[in-house]
Amino acid sequence: MVKTGEYNILKIKKETDFGVFMDGGDQEILLPKRYVPKGAKPGDELEVFLYHDSENRLIATTDRPYGVVGDVVTLKAVDATEQGAFLDWGLMKDLFVPLSQQMMRMRKGQEYLVRIYLDELTGRVAATEKIDPYLSNEELTVKEMDEVDLIIYRRTDIGFVTIINNKHTGILHKADQVKPYDIGDRLKGFVKAIREGNKIDVVPGKAGYKKVEDEAGKILRLLQEHDGYLPYHDKSDPEEIAAFFGMSKKTFKMTTGSLYKQQKIEFTKTGIRLLD
Template identity: 60%
Template sequence: MVNVGDYNNLKVLRTVDFGLFLDDGNEGILLPKRFAPAGAKIGDEINVFVYHDGEDRLIATTQKAKARVGDIAMLRAVSVTKQGAFLDWGLMKDIFVPKSKQLSGMRTGGDYIVKLYIDEKTGRVAATEKIETLLSNEVLTVKEMDEVDLLVYRKSEIGYVVIINNQHTGVLHFNEIYRDIQLGDRFSGYIKKIGPENTIDVVVGKPGYERVEGETDKVLRLLRESNGYLPYNDKSDPADIYSFFGMSKKTFKMTTGKLYKDRKIIFAQTGIKLIDD
């Protein structure tokens, strides 16, 4: 069984001048020569992405797709027709978004958040911009402190609505953001809190002291790169701390407090100093 619109490990069935045929249980799927690994031979197993070419034939590639079936991602429109739009998903053939699956019409050069699916009529991979009904928090597959994949979906009054693991929605609150955020950004985060009616709050990086464990190494590295002294302390402006360290003042104070407790630094009148090993 070959999963269309996804990665598959397939064995080389036979070789031809223009590429390799990979075993799909039938006549084989072509992996064009330009995408075939050098020296590949019959029996070798190759990880490939499988989709339909312009003539509706299954074809394999070693190119990396920007998204696969089931994923939600931001993709750019490269052309628009009366029937729909074509988005760049990193492969030779662009992915199609039917007019009926668009929210308010797409334009060439625009970036759109879509979900990839298999069209029931054609069996091809297609995309839809109508994803609201495909997301649900009714039955959660995550719990507090889980590491999750986050996609920034839209801005709200309290923060950014994010899509969690292509399934649920949550909120990244403004007071938890310490970096530039753009719609369509994808990054790892953690479930901070699950509230009434399965509302979800998320954070970028680990909450509380688990986050500090990762930040201590950064502060120590910056100290070493600055001859053991940095002119920042708990009286420094939060914006200055974020600009230099990439963390909130609260996290900075927690981090330096831990380093002080571990006898890695001392607090000077105007900053922090590294204790010699």
């Protein structure tokens, strides 16, 4: 069974002057000529994305949209009407956001964080700003120290609410932020802790020693680029460390401590120095 709004591996059933028809089981799905790879012939299998065109026909494309059903993405509005707004998602036909799925009226030219979904009534792919109903921490699919994909969702007094793997929510605390973030920013991170009630704390970067190894290379490179000396140490301002190294002060101290034990750097009264 084919899945609308997702990638499908389908076999070319027959050729026509205006494209090829893909075998969709109980239906034939047109892949317009402009999207047919050179040399493709009946019997070949292709990965195609399926969606409905302006005439409500299920159609295939080899173009890749900015997201598929279930993804949370930031998209720009290219038009707004009384019925809803249209977002550019990388395909010829824009993605529709019904007025009922908007938090406030969308405006042309503005970017919005939305979730792509399949409308059960029409069978068409659409988008919504009302993301919360699709997020739940009741049954977690992650555990502590797991590496995860994060999206900055909204600000709070203690940091940011993030979307984890398009499924859960977690808190990125101010103390763990290594740089300024905007709503919709995407980053790699890991689960720092899971607290009572399945509340999740997340941190940017990689967990544990993997993170130390990556950041150690960065510090050594920066030392080499600055004649073997950098004026940063364990008393330096956390914001200055974050701005220069792109890491938290905690990570900086952990990493420089590891490099010191490996006799790759030494600490001075005013900074760190590369050892030969």
